[in-house]
Amino acid sequence: DAGITQSPRHKVTETGTPVTLRCHQTENHRYMYWYRQDPGHGLRLIHYSYGVKDTDKGEVSDGYSVSRSKTEDFLLTLESATSSQTSVYFCAISGDQLPNEKLFFGSGTQLSVL
């Protein structure tokens, strides 16, 4: 299994509070992604990174920001959490190979915004 750790695994927070989710990898992979999974919507890409300090938006980026200051860490921040951001968040990584189609996923973070 790819070395991907997501923290925390579960979090309950209140509307309006900032939340940061962390993804840590030990594979030295170049690409890192944040997805959210919701019933009826499948997996939707929030943001992704193609290198240190290089990030780009996905399908559902509004209300989220990301940072990647080191190869191994990719942070997802909800500046002011809303109930619509209650979801399961998955981090994924892939390597330098082209096409970099084989994503390896972490175990997910269950976030509840009350």
Added chain:
Amino acid sequence: DQQVKQNSPSLSVQEGRISILNCDYTNSMFDYFLWYKKYPAEGPTFLISISSIKDKNEDGRFTVFLNKSAKHLSLHIVPSQPGDSAVYFCAAREKGDDKIIFGKGTRLHILP
């Protein structure tokens, strides 16, 4: 606007029979297609993929077929086993893009 569509939310198949999961796409620039499998409380895991220059790829019990003219792909599992019960996601990548777009998933139930 959904680019990858899995129109069947769920599918039930008898153990030992063939399971066929379908996926349609709208973006003609997709050049790579993938299937992922997901168990509850776990992250998705890669199952099988196919390049747009091929029309079939086989790996053990799993075969993916690609019909480019119809913008359709399917995953065949034969014979189906109880451990195949999971959610299956179809995904695609556009040529030159770093993003991988997923469908909504199909929940497969293998019946004893």
